[in-house]
Protein backbone atom coordinates (compact mmCIF):
# COMPACT_ATOMS: atom_id res chain seq x y z
CA UNK A 1 0.00 0.00 0.00
CA UNK A 2 2.78 2.46 0.88
CA UNK A 3 6.04 3.17 -0.91
CA UNK A 4 9.44 3.59 0.73
CA UNK A 5 8.69 7.23 1.63
CA UNK A 6 5.56 6.12 3.46
CA UNK A 7 3.32 7.75 0.86
CA UNK A 8 0.30 6.07 -0.67
CA UNK A 9 1.19 4.44 -3.98
CA UNK A 10 -0.49 6.30 -6.80
CA UNK A 11 -1.62 3.12 -8.52
CA UNK A 12 -3.72 2.15 -5.48
CA UNK A 13 -5.96 5.15 -6.04
CA UNK A 14 -6.59 4.53 -9.78
CA UNK A 15 -9.12 2.50 -11.76
CA UNK A 16 -7.62 0.47 -14.58
CA UNK A 17 -9.34 -0.62 -17.79
CA UNK A 18 -9.78 -4.38 -17.78
CA UNK A 19 -10.72 -5.39 -21.36
CA UNK A 20 -8.31 -5.49 -24.29
CA UNK A 21 -11.32 -5.73 -26.61
CA UNK A 22 -12.72 -2.47 -25.25
CA UNK A 23 -9.34 -0.77 -25.71
CA UNK A 24 -9.28 -1.97 -29.37
CA UNK A 25 -12.73 -0.45 -29.90
CA UNK A 26 -11.74 2.86 -28.29
CA UNK A 27 -8.63 3.15 -30.45
CA UNK A 28 -10.70 2.30 -33.54
CA UNK A 29 -13.16 5.05 -32.62
CA UNK A 30 -10.28 7.54 -32.63
CA UNK A 31 -8.48 8.78 -35.72
CA UNK A 32 -5.02 7.78 -34.46
CA UNK A 33 -2.96 6.52 -37.41
CA UNK A 34 0.56 5.36 -38.25
CA UNK A 35 1.45 9.01 -39.11
CA UNK A 36 0.73 10.33 -35.63
CA UNK A 37 2.89 11.15 -32.66
CA UNK A 38 0.87 10.35 -29.54
CA UNK A 39 1.23 11.07 -25.83
CA UNK A 40 -0.35 8.76 -23.26
CA UNK A 41 -0.84 10.25 -19.79
CA UNK A 42 -0.42 7.47 -17.23
CA UNK A 43 0.35 4.19 -18.97
CA UNK A 44 -0.59 2.18 -15.87
CA UNK A 45 -0.14 -1.52 -16.58
CA UNK A 46 0.07 -0.89 -20.32
CA UNK A 47 -3.34 -2.12 -21.50
CA UNK A 48 -3.74 0.93 -23.79
CA UNK A 49 -0.01 1.34 -24.44
CA UNK A 50 0.45 -2.11 -26.00
CA UNK A 51 -2.18 -1.47 -28.69
CA UNK A 52 -1.56 2.25 -29.16
CA UNK A 53 2.12 1.77 -29.89
CA UNK A 54 1.24 -0.51 -32.84
CA UNK A 55 -1.14 2.10 -34.26
CA UNK A 56 1.01 5.23 -34.22
CA UNK A 57 4.37 6.49 -35.43
CA UNK A 58 5.80 7.33 -32.01
CA UNK A 59 4.37 7.04 -28.52
CA UNK A 60 5.43 8.96 -25.40
CA UNK A 61 4.09 7.55 -22.14
CA UNK A 62 4.37 9.58 -18.93
CA UNK A 63 3.79 7.55 -15.78
CA UNK A 64 4.06 9.03 -12.29
CA UNK A 65 3.98 5.84 -10.24
CA UNK A 66 7.51 4.45 -10.08
CA UNK A 67 6.53 0.75 -9.86
CA UNK A 68 4.24 1.09 -12.88
CA UNK A 69 6.89 3.04 -14.77
CA UNK A 70 9.45 0.27 -14.11
CA UNK A 71 7.14 -2.49 -15.25
CA UNK A 72 6.23 -0.51 -18.40
CA UNK A 73 9.96 -0.11 -19.13
CA UNK A 74 10.44 -3.87 -18.76
CA UNK A 75 7.38 -4.73 -20.83
CA UNK A 76 8.32 -2.50 -23.78
CA UNK A 77 12.13 -2.64 -23.56
CA UNK A 78 12.54 -3.88 -27.16
CA UNK A 79 9.97 -1.62 -28.83
CA UNK A 80 11.64 1.09 -30.88
CA UNK A 81 8.89 3.69 -31.33
CA UNK A 82 8.07 4.15 -27.63
CA UNK A 83 9.55 6.39 -24.97
CA UNK A 84 8.46 5.82 -21.39
CA UNK A 85 9.07 8.71 -19.04
CA UNK A 86 8.87 8.67 -15.26
CA UNK A 87 7.27 11.85 -13.90
CA UNK A 88 4.28 14.08 -13.40
CA UNK A 89 2.48 14.89 -16.64
CA UNK A 90 1.68 18.34 -15.23
CA UNK A 91 5.44 19.07 -15.25
CA UNK A 92 6.01 17.57 -18.69
CA UNK A 93 7.00 19.96 -21.50
CA UNK A 94 4.58 19.59 -24.39
CA UNK A 95 5.94 19.52 -27.96
CA UNK A 96 6.17 22.96 -29.56
CA UNK A 97 7.45 22.11 -33.01
CA UNK A 98 5.35 19.24 -34.23
CA UNK A 99 1.75 18.05 -34.25
CA UNK A 100 0.69 15.43 -31.73
CA UNK A 101 -2.38 13.76 -30.24
CA UNK A 102 -3.33 12.61 -26.75
CA UNK A 103 -4.86 9.23 -25.96
CA UNK A 104 -5.31 8.38 -22.31
CA UNK A 105 -7.44 7.02 -19.53
CA UNK A 106 -6.56 9.95 -17.30
CA UNK A 107 -6.15 10.16 -13.52
CA UNK A 108 -9.51 11.77 -12.63
CA UNK A 109 -8.17 13.73 -9.66
CA UNK A 110 -6.24 16.04 -12.02
CA UNK A 111 -8.75 16.32 -14.88
CA UNK A 112 -9.03 20.13 -14.68
CA UNK A 113 -5.24 20.61 -14.51
CA UNK A 114 -4.64 18.22 -17.44
CA UNK A 115 -7.24 19.87 -19.65
CA UNK A 116 -6.12 23.35 -18.75
CA UNK A 117 -2.51 22.45 -19.59
CA UNK A 118 -3.43 20.86 -22.93
CA UNK A 119 -5.95 23.40 -24.17
CA UNK A 120 -3.96 26.48 -23.17
CA UNK A 121 -0.66 25.20 -24.62
CA UNK A 122 1.05 27.31 -27.30
CA UNK A 123 0.86 24.23 -29.50
CA UNK A 124 -2.22 22.31 -28.31
CA UNK A 125 -2.78 18.69 -29.41
CA UNK A 126 -4.71 18.15 -32.65
CA UNK A 127 -6.99 15.68 -30.86
CA UNK A 128 -7.41 14.74 -27.22
CA UNK A 129 -8.99 11.30 -26.70
CA UNK A 130 -9.63 10.65 -23.04
CA UNK A 131 -11.49 8.36 -20.69
CA UNK A 132 -12.85 10.72 -18.08
CA UNK A 133 -15.51 10.98 -15.38
CA UNK A 134 -18.93 11.51 -17.02
CA UNK A 135 -19.86 14.59 -14.97
CA UNK A 136 -16.57 16.30 -15.90
CA UNK A 137 -17.05 15.42 -19.58
CA UNK A 138 -20.55 16.92 -19.57
CA UNK A 139 -19.23 20.09 -17.97
CA UNK A 140 -16.52 20.52 -20.62
CA UNK A 141 -18.76 19.52 -23.53
CA UNK A 142 -21.77 21.65 -22.50
CA UNK A 143 -24.66 21.60 -24.98
CA UNK A 144 -26.04 19.10 -26.21
CA UNK A 145 -25.05 16.99 -23.18
CA UNK A 146 -25.70 19.64 -20.57
CA UNK A 147 -26.22 23.37 -20.33
CA UNK A 148 -23.15 25.37 -21.31
CA UNK A 149 -20.67 25.99 -18.48
CA UNK A 150 -17.76 28.36 -18.05
CA UNK A 151 -15.42 25.52 -19.08
CA UNK A 152 -17.37 24.68 -22.24
CA UNK A 153 -17.65 28.33 -23.26
CA UNK A 154 -13.93 28.95 -22.74
CA UNK A 155 -13.07 26.01 -25.02
CA UNK A 156 -15.72 25.96 -27.73
CA UNK A 157 -14.37 28.72 -29.99
CA UNK A 158 -11.14 26.72 -30.31
CA UNK A 159 -12.17 23.08 -29.86
CA UNK A 160 -14.98 20.81 -30.97
CA UNK A 161 -15.99 18.63 -27.99
CA UNK A 162 -17.86 15.33 -28.20
CA UNK A 163 -18.66 12.43 -25.92
CA UNK A 164 -18.01 9.37 -28.08
CA UNK A 165 -19.49 6.69 -25.81
CA UNK A 166 -20.50 5.85 -22.28
CA UNK A 167 -18.47 3.23 -20.44
CA UNK A 168 -19.68 0.75 -17.84
CA UNK A 169 -18.41 0.90 -14.27
CA UNK A 170 -17.47 -2.77 -14.64
CA UNK A 171 -15.09 -1.84 -17.49
CA UNK A 172 -12.67 -0.83 -14.70
CA UNK A 173 -10.83 -2.61 -11.95
CA UNK A 174 -11.44 -1.81 -9.13
CA UNK A 175 -15.04 -0.91 -10.04
CA UNK A 176 -15.42 2.85 -9.40
CA UNK A 177 -18.43 4.51 -7.75
CA UNK A 178 -18.76 7.05 -10.59
CA UNK A 179 -19.60 6.85 -14.30
CA UNK A 180 -17.05 7.34 -17.07
CA UNK A 181 -17.12 8.19 -20.77
CA UNK A 182 -14.75 8.26 -23.71
CA UNK A 183 -14.56 11.75 -25.19
CA UNK A 184 -12.77 13.70 -27.89
CA UNK A 185 -11.64 17.33 -27.78
CA UNK A 186 -10.63 18.28 -31.30
CA UNK A 187 -8.72 21.42 -32.19
CA UNK A 188 -10.80 23.50 -34.61
CA UNK A 189 -9.23 24.35 -37.94
CA UNK A 190 -11.48 27.40 -38.27
CA UNK A 191 -11.58 29.09 -34.91
CA UNK A 192 -14.77 30.95 -33.96
CA UNK A 193 -13.16 33.88 -32.14
CA UNK A 194 -10.27 35.35 -34.03
CA UNK A 195 -6.75 35.17 -32.64
CA UNK A 196 -6.45 38.89 -31.77
CA UNK A 197 -9.53 38.66 -29.56
CA UNK A 198 -8.67 35.43 -27.79
CA UNK A 199 -7.39 37.03 -24.57
CA UNK A 200 -10.33 39.41 -24.45
CA UNK A 201 -12.80 36.55 -24.99
CA UNK A 202 -11.25 34.42 -22.22
CA UNK A 203 -11.26 37.40 -19.82
CA UNK A 204 -14.86 38.19 -20.78
CA UNK A 205 -16.19 34.69 -20.03
CA UNK A 206 -14.05 34.32 -16.89
CA UNK A 207 -15.20 37.73 -15.60
CA UNK A 208 -18.90 37.00 -16.07
CA UNK A 209 -18.72 33.52 -14.57
CA UNK A 210 -16.62 34.69 -11.61
CA UNK A 211 -19.10 37.48 -10.85
CA UNK A 212 -21.59 36.89 -8.07
CA UNK A 213 -25.27 36.58 -8.93
CA UNK A 214 -27.84 34.18 -10.32
CA UNK A 215 -28.84 35.86 -13.56
CA UNK A 216 -27.47 37.62 -16.61
CA UNK A 217 -28.43 41.01 -15.16
CA UNK A 218 -26.22 40.64 -12.08
CA UNK A 219 -23.42 38.66 -13.77
CA UNK A 220 -22.98 41.29 -16.49
CA UNK A 221 -23.24 44.22 -14.08
CA UNK A 222 -20.21 46.45 -14.47
CA UNK A 223 -19.81 45.81 -18.18
CA UNK A 224 -23.26 46.33 -19.68
CA UNK A 225 -25.74 49.02 -18.57
CA UNK A 226 -29.34 48.02 -17.85
CA UNK A 227 -30.38 49.54 -21.19
CA UNK A 228 -27.71 47.57 -23.04
CA UNK A 229 -28.77 44.37 -21.27
CA UNK A 230 -32.40 44.88 -22.29
CA UNK A 231 -31.37 45.49 -25.89
CA UNK A 232 -29.07 42.47 -25.93
CA UNK A 233 -31.73 40.22 -24.46
CA UNK A 234 -34.24 41.32 -27.13
CA UNK A 235 -31.79 41.04 -30.03
CA UNK A 236 -30.19 37.76 -28.98
CA UNK A 237 -33.26 36.13 -27.47
CA UNK A 238 -32.80 35.57 -23.74
CA UNK A 239 -34.27 36.93 -20.52
CA UNK A 240 -32.15 39.16 -18.31
CA UNK A 241 -33.29 36.94 -15.44
CA UNK A 242 -31.85 33.83 -17.18
CA UNK A 243 -28.81 32.14 -15.69
CA UNK A 244 -25.65 32.57 -17.85
CA UNK A 245 -25.72 28.80 -18.39
CA UNK A 246 -29.12 29.06 -20.16
CA UNK A 247 -27.60 30.82 -23.16
CA UNK A 248 -26.24 28.73 -25.99
CA UNK A 249 -22.66 28.98 -27.12
CA UNK A 250 -23.82 30.80 -30.27
CA UNK A 251 -25.71 33.35 -28.16
CA UNK A 252 -22.59 33.95 -26.07
CA UNK A 253 -20.58 34.65 -29.21
CA UNK A 254 -23.15 37.31 -30.12
CA UNK A 255 -22.98 38.84 -26.63
CA UNK A 256 -19.22 38.98 -27.03
CA UNK A 257 -19.49 40.65 -30.47
CA UNK A 258 -21.70 43.28 -28.92
CA UNK A 259 -19.22 43.70 -26.06
CA UNK A 260 -16.39 44.37 -28.54
CA UNK A 261 -18.22 47.15 -30.32
CA UNK A 262 -20.66 48.48 -27.72
CA UNK A 263 -18.56 48.87 -24.58
CA UNK A 264 -16.13 51.66 -23.64
CA UNK A 265 -12.38 51.02 -23.20
CA UNK A 266 -12.74 51.85 -19.53
CA UNK A 267 -15.27 49.04 -19.11
CA UNK A 268 -13.06 46.75 -21.15
CA UNK A 269 -10.22 47.33 -18.69
CA UNK A 270 -12.41 46.02 -15.85
CA UNK A 271 -12.12 42.50 -17.11
CA UNK A 272 -8.31 42.58 -17.52
CA UNK A 273 -6.63 39.42 -16.16
CA UNK A 274 -9.94 37.80 -15.15
CA UNK A 275 -8.89 34.58 -16.91
CA UNK A 276 -5.41 34.56 -15.40
CA UNK A 277 -6.83 35.09 -11.91
CA UNK A 278 -9.27 32.27 -12.46
CA UNK A 279 -6.48 29.88 -13.49
CA UNK A 280 -4.41 30.86 -10.44
CA UNK A 281 -7.41 30.26 -8.20
CA UNK A 282 -8.11 26.89 -9.83
CA UNK A 283 -4.51 25.79 -9.44
CA UNK A 284 -4.70 26.63 -5.72
CA UNK A 285 -7.94 24.64 -5.34
CA UNK A 286 -6.48 21.73 -7.35
CA UNK A 287 -3.42 21.57 -5.08
CA UNK A 288 -5.56 21.71 -1.97
CA UNK A 289 -7.89 19.01 -3.32
CA UNK A 290 -4.98 16.76 -4.25
CA UNK A 291 -3.33 17.05 -0.83
CA UNK A 292 -6.67 16.63 1.00
CA UNK A 293 -7.53 13.56 -1.07
CA UNK A 294 -4.19 12.00 -0.23
CA UNK A 295 -4.63 12.74 3.48
CA UNK A 296 -8.10 11.18 3.39
CA UNK A 297 -6.81 8.07 1.66
CA UNK A 298 -3.91 7.66 4.05
Ligand SMILES: C[S@@+](CC[C@H](N)C(=O)[O-])C[C@H]1O[C@@H](n2cnc3c(N)ncnc32)[C@H](O)[C@@H]1O
Nearest residue numbers: 014016017042043044063064065088089105107
Ligand atom coordinates in the same frame (compact mmCIF):
# COMPACT_ATOMS: atom_id res chain seq x y z
C1 LIG B 1 -6.85 5.79 -14.51
S1 LIG B 1 -5.23 5.10 -14.55
C2 LIG B 1 -5.17 4.48 -16.19
C3 LIG B 1 -4.08 3.50 -16.41
C4 LIG B 1 -4.11 2.74 -17.73
N1 LIG B 1 -3.80 3.61 -18.84
C5 LIG B 1 -5.42 2.04 -17.96
O1 LIG B 1 -6.17 2.45 -18.83
O2 LIG B 1 -5.73 1.11 -17.26
C6 LIG B 1 -4.23 6.55 -14.60
C7 LIG B 1 -2.75 6.34 -14.61
O3 LIG B 1 -2.13 7.63 -14.52
C8 LIG B 1 -1.03 7.59 -13.61
N2 LIG B 1 -0.89 8.97 -13.08
C9 LIG B 1 -1.54 9.55 -12.05
N3 LIG B 1 -1.15 10.82 -11.92
C10 LIG B 1 -0.25 11.07 -12.90
C11 LIG B 1 0.50 12.22 -13.30
N4 LIG B 1 0.40 13.35 -12.64
N5 LIG B 1 1.34 12.10 -14.36
C12 LIG B 1 1.46 10.93 -15.03
N6 LIG B 1 0.76 9.81 -14.70
C13 LIG B 1 -0.08 9.89 -13.67
C14 LIG B 1 -1.44 6.54 -12.58
O4 LIG B 1 -0.34 6.00 -11.91
C15 LIG B 1 -2.18 5.53 -13.47
O5 LIG B 1 -1.28 4.59 -13.97
